[in-house]
Amino acid sequence: MNIFVLMKRTFDTEEKIAISGGKINEDGAEFIINPYDEYAIEEAIQVRDANGGEVTVISVGNEEAEKQLRTALAMGADKAVLINTEDDVENGDQFTTAKILAEYLKDKNADLILGGNVAIDGGSGQVGPRVAELLNIPYVTTITKLEIDGTKATVTRDVEGDSEVIETSLPLLVTAQQGLNEPRYPSLPGIMKAKKKPLDELELDDLDLEEEDVEAKTKTIEIYLPPKKEAGKVLSGDLADQVKELVQLLHTEAKVV
Amino acid sequence: MSKKVLVLGEVRDGSLRNVSFEAVAAAKTVAEGGEVVGVLLGEAVQSLGAELIQSGADRVVVVENEKLKQYTSDGYSQALLAVIDQEKPESLVFGHTALGKDLSPRIAAKLSSGLISDATAVEVAGGNVVFTRPIYSGKAFEKKIVTDGLIFATVRPNNIAPLEKDESRSGEVSSLSVEIKDLRAIVKEVVRKASEGVDLSEAKVVISGGRGVKSAEGFAPLKELAAVLGGAIGASRGACDAEYCDYSLQIGQTGKVVTPDLYIACGISGAIQHLAGMSNSKVIVAINKDPEANIFKVADYGIVGDLFEVVPLLTEEFKKLKVHS
Numbered sequence: 001m002n003i004f005v006l007m008k009r010t011f012d013t014e015e016k017i018a019i020s021g022g023k024i025n026e027d028g029a030e031f032i033i034n035p036y037d038e039y040a041i042e043e044a045i046q047v048r049d050a051n052g053g054e055v056t057v058i059s060v061g062n063e064e065a066e067k068q069l070r071t072a073l074a075m076g077a078d079k080a081v082l083i084n085t086e087d088d089v090e091n092g093d094q095f096t097t098a099k100i101l102a103e104y105l106k107d108k109n110a111d112l113i114l115g116g117n118v119a120i121d122g123g124s125g126q127v128g129p130r131v132a133e134l135l136n137i138p139y140v141t142t143i144t145k146l147e148i149d150g151t152k153a154t155v156t157r158d159v160e161g162d163s164e165v166i167e168t169s170l171p172l173l174v175t176a177q178q179g180l181n182e183p184r185y186p187s188l189p190g191i192m193k194a195k196k197k198p199l200d201e202l203e204l205d206d207l208d209l210e211e212e213d214v215e216a217k218t219k220t221i222e223i224y225l226p227p228k229k230e231a232g233k234v235l236s237g238d239l240a241d242q243v244k245e246l247v248q249l250l251h252t253e254a255k256v257v
Numbered sequence: 258m259s260k261k262v263l264v265l266g267e268v269r270d271g272s273l274r275n276v277s278f279e280a281v282a283a284a285k286t287v288a289e290g291g292e293v294v295g296v297l298l299g300e301a302v303q304s305l306g307a308e309l310i311q312s313g314a315d316r317v318v319v320v321e322n323e324k325l326k327q328y329t330s331d332g333y334s335q336a337l338l339a340v341i342d343q344e345k346p347e348s349l350v351f352g353h354t355a356l357g358k359d360l361s362p363r364i365a366a367k368l369s370s371g372l373i374s375d376a377t378a379v380e381v382a383g384g385n386v387v388f389t390r391p392i393y394s395g396k397a398f399e400k401k402i403v404t405d406g407l408i409f410a411t412v413r414p415n416n417i418a419p420l421e422k423d424e425s426r427s428g429e430v431s432s433l434s435v436e437i438k439d440l441r442a443i444v445k446e447v448v449r450k451a452s453e454g455v456d457l458s459e460a461k462v463v464i465s466g467g468r469g470v471k472s473a474e475g476f477a478p479l480k481e482l483a484a485v486l487g488g489a490i491g492a493s494r495g496a497c498d499a500e501y502c503d504y505s506l507q508i509g510q511t512g513k514v515v516t517p518d519l520y521i522a523c524g525i526s527g528a529i530q531h532l533a534g535m536s537n538s539k540v541i542v543a544i545n546k547d548p549e550a551n552i553f554k555v556a557d558y559g560i561v562g563d564l565f566e567v568v569p570l571l572t573e574e575f576k577k578l579k580v581h582s
Contacts, residue, residue, distance in 0.1 A: 013510060014529050017396040024397060035511060094362070095371055120510055121393055124374040126362035129330070133366035138441035139330065141359045154445075159355040160458055160513075161505030162449050168442035178511040179504050215405070217371025221387065222400040226537070234548070234559040242560050243570040246542065247578055249558055254540045256519040257462075257486065257575065 001053030001148075002108065005044045006101060006115035006127065007072060009065040010034040013120050019223055033068045036116025039176035042183040043146060044114050045076040051148060053111070054078045058104065060097050062086040066199060073194035074186030080199040088204045093216035094122075098130035100214055103207045105135060110171055117142045117175035125175070132173035140166050142177040258384075259291035260347040260408070263340065265360075266297045266309050266317075267352050273305050275459050276352035276412065278419035281313040283379045283412045284350045285420065287386050294318060294344055298336045300326035306430030313420040316428040318344065324437040327447075328356050331440045334363050339435040341368070346407075348386075353411035354458070361411050370407040377416040377516075377537075394510045394533030414459045415516050450505050455489040457506065462488030463517045465508060465535070468495040469524015469545065469564055476502060478568040479523055485575045491515065493522075493531045508534035521571075523564040527552030544568065 012030040019025060033041070044055045056079040057072040059065045069080035083100055085092065105113065113132070118125035125141075132139035144163065145156035151170045156163050158177045186194070204211065233249075235242040250257050262284040266277040284293045295314035297305055299321065306317035320336040337360070341349075349364070351357035353375045365372035377398075378389040385402045388410050392399050403409070457463065464483045466476050476490065483490050491513070492506040508515055510533035520538035525531060527543070527550055535541070536555050543556035544567045553559045560567050 011393065013394040013396060013533060017393050019397070024393065093371060095365070095369070098362075098366060123390075123392055123394070124372070125358050126365065126372055126374060129359065129362035130366040133363045139363075140442055142355070155442075158505065159447075160456065161503075162447060164444050165446040165448070166442050167445050178507070217369075217403060217405045218373055218401055219404045220399045220401050221385075223392070223397055224400075225397050226395075229555060229557075232541070232543075232553065232556040232559055234553060234556075234561060239560075239562050239566060240570055242562070243567060243574050246558055246560060247571065247574040250519065250540065250542070251578060254519075254557065256540045257578065 001048065001051045001111045003044045003048055003053055003055045004105060004108065004110045004113045005037070005040050005055060005057045005072070005077065006113065006131065007037045007041065007057050007059045007068065008034040008116070008119045009059060009061055009068040010119055010121045017225065019225060022223060024223060031064065031068070033071060034116050034119045036118060036120070036176050036178070038183040039178065039180045040114035040116055041072050041075055041077060042181045043176060044112070046181065047112060047146070047148060056081060058083065058101065060085055060100050069199055070194050071186060073197045073199070074190040075184055076190060079197060082199065082201045083207070084201055084203055088211050089214060091216055091219065092214065093218045094124050094126035094130060095217045096214040098127050098134060100204070100207065100209065101127065101131050102134035103209055104202070105131065112170060113173040115173070115175050117177050128173060128175040135173070137171045137173055138168050139173040139175070140168060141175045143174045144177050144179040146174060146180070259289050260287060261292045261294065261344065262288045262348040262350060263294050263296055263344060263346040264314060265337065265351045265357070266295050266305065267354060267356055268297065268299050268302055268305060273308055274352065274354065275419070276354055276414040277309065278312040279414065279417045280350045280352050280412050281309065282420050283376070283410070283417050284348070285313050286379045286381065287348050287350065287408060289381055294346065296337065296340050298325045298333055303430060303432070310428040310430070311422045311424055311426050314428065317430045319430060319432050320435050321432065322435060322437050324440065327444045329440055329442060329444060330359055330363055331442060332437050333360050334367065335437050336435045337364060338367060340433060343433060348408035351411045353413045357411045361409070365409055368407055370409050371403050371405065373401050373403065373410040376410045376412050379410070379412070379417065391537065395514065395537050396533070413516065415461070450503055455487065457489045457491055457513055457515060460489035460515070460517050462486045462519045463491045463515050463535070463538070464488050464521045464523065465491035465493065465525060466496050466501070466523050467493035467525030468499060470496060470501055473501050478565065478572070482521070482568055482572045482575070485572050485579065493525045493528070510534060522552050522556070523568055525552050526550050527555065
């Protein structure tokens with residue numbers, strides 16, 4: 001099976017967020033594989049191990065993403081592709097990324113494409129379904145289980161806590177939800193092997209794309225931090241009195257009940 | 258500049274979801290005096306058209322088809338694209354729900370348009386329609402505009418106030434017949450887990466439990482409180498990992514993001530992971546034995562104490578309040 005994983009390098013949102021010059025300050029911040037994409041990588045490896053084939057992990061970004069691609073290779077992916085847009089795309093959006101990925105994938109005869117259901121930084125969750133539409137293949141989002149039998153696929157997806165069992169067929173794109181699997185940590189031999197696995201780097205030119213073909217349709221005009229919350233009121237006194245006071249405060253001061 | 262805006266009305270268990278009324282309100286802002294057209298897709302949804310109009314839509318287009326009874330991205334996109342083709346709107350607004358998240362990127366790709374997902378506010382400023390949306394799990398916000406083509410956005414439930422319903426409002430509810438074919442992914446079964454009680458993402462009140470609930474049974478007092486307040490039950494990752502409850506209840510960076518009017522965190526330490534899912538709630542109450550717990554830093558009100566003592570007392574107090582009011 002020819003399996004592809006769409007991976008994003010993301011700012012670890014457990015980091016403290018600061019803004020400088022109208023942008024999120026990334027100096028010294030920890031970058032990680034988007035956690036939902038880790039589920040996608042793990043699932044891709046498991047599907048390959050059960051069905052044979054090859055897992056290629058693709059990322060659109062700059063050369064810094066090589067580190068996360070190597071991690072994916074160390075987990076067990078076979079190949080990695082970095083589509084480096086640093087020189088060509090100044091302000092891309094989801095339209096941009098999806099168009100680039102689809103252009104790369106269109107002649108690859110992918111049987112299965114996996115991605116995370118959302119990236120924890122931008123949080124739009126658009127790229128997976130957009131790529132599927134551009135490739136004209138079916139997709140299932142927020143999946144928690146994937147079973148493949150020949151060209152048939154049975155997929156369980158999370159729908160706001162309920163589950164839907166969906167029958168579909170390959171080629172297919174799915175986006176991973178938490179609960180799909182338990183992503184493995186790269187092993188030491190895995191890390192050693194990853195150094196020798198192929199990591200190709202492409203640019204827009206290699207995909208016959210011009211900058212204007214992928215020009216963003218949206219623009220961020222301002223980034224700001226939410227207003228700092230004032231310290232809350234921790235009640236004191238007899239527990240029963242505190243509870244009475246709390247209910248009064250919620251009723252008369254906060255007016256939420 | 259006035260625009261024609263299409264709003265997708267989302268039907269669940271035979272009723273319109275609240276987020277659809279919120280989407281209509283957002284569409285009104287985007288329209289700047291232009292026409293707001295509601296769209297209803299389903300098997301028998303015509304009768305809901307009037308309610309969409311009462312909540313602010315000018316008219317409604319309905320596509321009824323047995324193949325639309327259950328949401329599928331193939332079925333819904335065919336129906337919606339037919340409506341878009343007929344109406345030629347300049348803007349689209351959906352709810353940022355499971356359905357909206359699944360469908361909107363596909364429509365955007367098909368129309369080669371931008372899409373601003375998960376907006377929590379919309380305004381017109383400096384000649385632009387400006388959407389506000391949380392990024393970095395709610396630790397920052399961005400204001401975003403569309404620079405080319407369709408103004409397409411999804412709105413996060415519970416953030417944009419719906420318009421007051423006006424029962425005297427009337428408008429045309431028209432039907433469009435669409436042939437739905439080639440469904441490539443078919444829903445074989447729906448397993449309801451979360452729908453006992455109130456829907457977490459739209460709930461006005463959320464009572465959430467963490468490791469401090471100690472067991473699955475430990476959620477019982479929280480459920481009683483939720484019942485009194487008409488709220489939904491949520492959980493921290495810790496509680497889910499410890500198998501006290503299903504992952505469908507998890508609130509956090511992985512898990513659901515909720516913004517209720519009232520969030521009561523019971524026995525939750527307040528890991529950054531969890532805060533990402535609830536810190537934008539309007540009022541946060543923390544109940545925890547540990548006075549140093551991080552959750553008190555984001556809470557508006559806190560009680561240091563054992564949740565198994567505090568929560569039942571709270572339930573009793575709220576019951577009294579409900580009787581009096």
